[in-house]
Amino acid sequence: MDINLSDLVRGNVLKLKPYSSARDEHTDVADIYLDANENPFTWAYNRYPDSYQRTLKDAISQWKKVNADHIFLGNGSDEIIDLMIRAFCEPKINSVVTIHPSYGMYTVSADINDVELRYFPLDADFTFDIDTLIHFLKPEDKILFLCSPNNPSGNCIDTAIILQICKSFRGLVVVDEAYIDFADTESMLSYIDKIPNLIVMQTLSKAIGAAGIRLGMAFMDQFIVGILNKIKPPYNINGATQNIALERISDQTFIDAQIINIKNGRLTLNTCLESLSFVQKVFPSEANFILAKVDDADDLYDYLIQQSIVVRNRNKQYRCEGCLRFTIGTPAEMDSLIKALYAYQKP
Structure with a gap:
């Protein structure tokens, strides 16, 4: 079409x-700029x-x-x-x-x-x-x-x-x-x-x-x-x-390393969530978070807050009833989250 x-x-x-700024009207390089009412005393960000x-x-x-x-x-x-x-x-x-x-x-x-x-x-x-x-x-x-x-x-x-x-x-x-x-x-x-x-x-x-x-x-x-x-x-x-x-x-090497770490963390958390009795469904994710439906989203959210862990409560959002969204954190943060989730699980 x-x-x-x-x-x-x-x-x-x-x-x-x-709107036309001062630099739109003169685009060539100059030695002295007196066109934009800037502070003339140089540091990294005195110019627009x-x-x-x-x-x-x-x-x-x-x-x-x-x-x-x-x-x-x-x-x-x-x-x-x-x-x-x-x-x-x-x-x-x-x-x-x-x-x-x-x-x-x-x-x-x-x-x-x-x-x-x-x-x-x-x-x-x-x-x-x-x-x-x-x-x-x-x-x-x-x-x-x-x-x-x-x-x-x-x-x-x-x-x-x-x-x-x-x-x-x-x-x-x-x-x-x-x-x-x-x-x-x-x-x-x-x-x-x-x-x-x-x-x-x-x-x-x-x-x-x-x-x-x-x-x-x-x-x-x-x-x-x-x-x-x-x-x-x-x-x-x-x-x-x-x-x-x-x-x-x-620094693409650094970026790629962080992405790998996050994807590994996603896999680890996914495995954990699927093993928990109070988790009804883990939705497949290609992002840096996982959405999971649990037995009591509000109760689990409040429990994690008490452990000083903040996740996103999506319980009141359309199609997300009973769901929490877990962002993938550092390996240490994920260890703390996983330990808290296992501790929450009723015997």
């Missing part, structure tokens, strides 16, 4: 003349950062094997979610769709922008029928969010299913791959330059271990990058974040 991306953009955004994060994008381009022109960076992935809804969805007219249950910020961002969010309910095993989803989508829907691996369930959506949705849907298909580094399922990144309505989000908050610097990455058609650049704040990625990110992604 052919799609014209400009037809999806809100009319006022398409016509918008973006590069508004378009060129050096960092070049590094990410080499790391992810994606052209830098297809990269957009946000102050966390949450900013990117918000910007996409603002750019493409008319309040009270358009809608966005997400599988349910899934990551909660899709709902929050839609509500903030007064855009209807429609939930497509997953089956009990957190899967869905593609034909049912395609028939669920309406002309008013501008964005479909697919979290893969999904949060809180941990399972991935098959690549062939996502490709079929992209062909059938006349809106944007946003695949949130925050946890993809822990998965055996392939990333959708290789399809970015082939499918114009596909957007892939990734993050430095999970496998890269840099949640504190708040850096989200989105890979998309160059036209969409241009639209988001029009409406983003001028300096949305601060200089410290850019520098730390450059340092962090330069």
